[in-house]
Amino acid sequence: MTAALFVMIGLGLFLGLVLGFAALKFKVEGDPLVDQIDAILPQTQCGQCGYPGCKPYATAIAAGDADINQCPPGGEAGVKMLADLLGVEPKPLNAEHGVPKPKSVAVIDENICIGCTLCIQACPVDAILGAAKQMHTVITAECTGCELCVAPCPVDCITMEPLKEDIPHWKWRYPVIPIQVQVAA
Amino acid sequence: MKFSPFFTTNTSVSIVMLKVLLALVPGIIAYVWAFGSGIVVSLILASATALLAEAAVLQLRNRPVMPFLLDGSALVTAWLLALALPPIAPWWLVVVGTLIAIVIAKHLYGGLGQNPFNPAMVAYAALLISFPVIMTQWPVPLELTTIKLSFIEQWQYIFNHVLPSGVGFDAMSSATPLDYLKTQLKMHHTMEDIHQAKFFGMFAGKGAEIVASMYLLGGLYLLHQRIISWHIPVAFLTTLAVISGVFHWVNPAHFSAPLFHLLGGATMLCAFFIATDPVSGATTPKGKLIFAAGIAVLTWLIRTYGGYPDGVAFAVLLMNILVPLIDANTQPRVFGHSK
Amino acid sequence: MSFNLSDIFKFPGGVHPPEHKVESTTQPIRTLPLPKKLVLPLRQHIGHIPKILVQVGDHVLKGQLLAEAHGHVSAAVHASTSGKVTAIDEQVIPHPSGLPDLCITLEADGKDEWLKHAPLDYLNMERSELIRRIAESGIVGLGGATFPTHVKLRPDAKHPVSTLILNGAECEPYITCDDLLMRERADEIVHGAMIMQMLLGSTECLIGLEDNKPEAVVAMNAAVAKANFNAKVVVVPTLYPSGDSRRLIALLTGKESPAKGRTTEIGVQCFNVATAQSLYRFIAHGETIVSRIVTLTGNVAQPGNYDALLGTSVRDLLQAAGGIRDNTDDYVMGGPMMGFSLPSVDVPMTKAMNCVIASTPDLFPPPPMEMPCIRCVACADACPVNLQPQELYWYSKSSNLEKAQEYQLFDCIECGCCSYVCPSHIPLVQYYRYAKSETIAQERAKRSADLARIRNDERLARIEREKLERAKKHAERTAKSENSGDNNEKKAAIEAAMARAKEQKETITPQNVENVSANVAAEIAAVDAARVQAAEKPE
Incomplete structure (x- = not known):
């Protein structure tokens, strides 16, 4: 009985040491x-x-x-x-x-824009180009589609337009083959 | 929308499975010739149970029934199990075994293509552990007995446990050579004495060695049809021959000869039909060699030192566990890569 | 001179699909009548879209440059007949997406009048000048890959090319355009190869053909002998995909091109025979690429090979091949192993179009039901890249893209061997195409996310910096005013500034505020109110 107890305690201690050692030895230094x-x-x-x-x-x-x-x-x-x-x-x-939407980019209607710079201040990635009383425009390649510029616009000249699929950006779809249940011959 | 390639070879899972069944036929004929028609009853029982179980589970799983029923994989499992069970076992043994194979080992893991373990071997192992006595009573080869049961009498016996008058169960059943060998060795008899027993043939069990040769023939057909590759049978048989050969050479009195191992027990069935199960086996060329060699070593160990007469089933299952590990570490060199 | 088979090396895998080449090889190459309208997509090659040089309404001559190569890897587009540019717009092009792309539409004037052109004095030309001229020719790899040829002919000091390989294997079933080209225009091909040999400075030239094209082998051997060119015509056993450039290089040289590099790293450059022929036409006659040979086969009345102008609609092509027969339900561009269904018969012929197969449900039956993978590895045995398609399938199907990449998904050449042999009828290649384009899209998204992160970080840093600067200035000013002790002067200055601001505010009238809708007017009012509020609240 005592022997068994000692064996179990000893085993526990030993394995604990192994685990502790492994935790130190194989510590993964990752990004925060x-x-x-x-x-x-x-x-x-x-x-x-x-x-x-x-x-x-x-x-x-x-x-x-x-x-x-x-x-x-x-x-x-x-x-x-x-x-x-x-x-x-x-x-x-x-x-x-909110719900996921297809990736869109902001587009400024240049006929309406009054050059107020409010959208420029709102843009988190500096993707809108312009200056006070100058017409603004969106750098499409840098726009993340966050829509933060839409609300501040006093004249509602910013719309979100979904990115159109073109040949360089086209993707093969997941193959979906309709299951055809065969009738036994 | 159709995708390239716009045409395919004229093959299918059904054709593959059908060829496997076809390759088993010579073995079955030899079996009937050597041990009587009991095996046919087992085969019919197992097939019917397998198809019914398959259909029922597919229905429950809400899968299309007919295409999967016609793929033939359930029949292959059923036949392999039936061939592995003693043909004089009662009907419920076959039925329970087939149900374990199809329902538990195959469909609970996701059905065709998903099972990590060979379904027939899972069932065999489960039966061997649960019903060890029944599982080790094999018929005496016809050559050695005057009792020849007709097909109807076989049927009667398997279903109702009724033997024709004047025939005792002991008269028609015996241990297998592997089993006998093991008990005799425990009694410190030498190999030479043991081989004097009447049911030993030229190399292995009388009759059984003929059946094994026929399995070999069927296996060669599968190789020719490219249903299986050479890796598993060659690695399995070679390893088994080498390991048993070395020990036999060191101590012939205690260790049986390589040919006994190759033609005895389920060796040939395993080499060409069980270990070559694609779903649960290794897939890379190098992996197949390791996988098969592992089965061979385990088989020899269990046969020589283990508690059960034949070790094929356990060996296969143990190696099945290692398949993902083997595959992941034996990836062949991709064209244009230097590794 | 011919190799014997023992000199041929091997590549792993490969399959033997039924060839169906006889149908389209009974007739010589025929020339198509001039169509009324030609549509020339700008993207007929791999690389950047070329720059358009013409306007709608311009009259152009055959061979005239319509769009010039733009960027490092790009190819020019030329007018394939004389006529008027009637449109520059988006039209459906032969691409599996079925999406429209920028095209130049020409209305033929029926004269088919060539732009004045002359042979190039290539022997006395500066090599860089010659490459520049070839870049203007619009020649791209005509085997289907359409990589701009001039890029491959550029001298590369780091990887000199010792072996030039001409690819005449044409392993895809049904396609015979290279076969017929070799039979009929072997001399031009060999002369093209000689020019390539000179440009690359290579010392050896191998011309690889499958053994199912005995006539082409004879013609090529004769042409090589006639030109007294030190090239070897090597006959390789028919095995798909031996026409894949890296497979052919392995067959002919026994060397494996590095997976992540170019073939020039092992000193080999490989061109299609039709590419060599086009190069010859350009150098020796000054003809830019305006036509190509296309195999029209399958369910058409007169299958065969046709020399057709680029931009001819597939409808016109099929008409010329005697029209389609009953029951045609699909049009496959390229071969049955790697081709794709055309989105419409009204797409134009491009430089990549080597074959169009009119198909019927009997010819290419719909695939049987997809069964689960049984891991039989028939696919791995057939894979010419020695991949493990069953593992790639598993990870592609479950969209485990990282794992799929670990198993070298991007080494897959999409040859279709695995799908071809699969007993479970799994569209394996389709899963790989999906996984590849999904991976590319994710990497692109990752790049733009990284860019956005940097821009956001920099913006925040800038705002912080400006705040600090302002605080610093403010502190300086307070210190200064305390030092000077002259508060009145400062007060006066501030008052003056405020008055100026007020005056300015009154004089400025916002623009574009007349005739706005009630909505917008209300919003402007709201913004004004917000501004007033903001002005009242000190920062």
């Missing part, structure tokens, strides 16, 4: 968690999550203050990647923060 989360977020900087940008949201997730399903531009795929990273169950997007 915030950066890893930030790398998954789509960087639209739209603030739909309730935080003023992707980095603040990443910080909030890392601190446990925000849930992983508050980013509509990241979509379900983004939630899944965050869940994988954090080792939690994926969950559906929280509709309170």
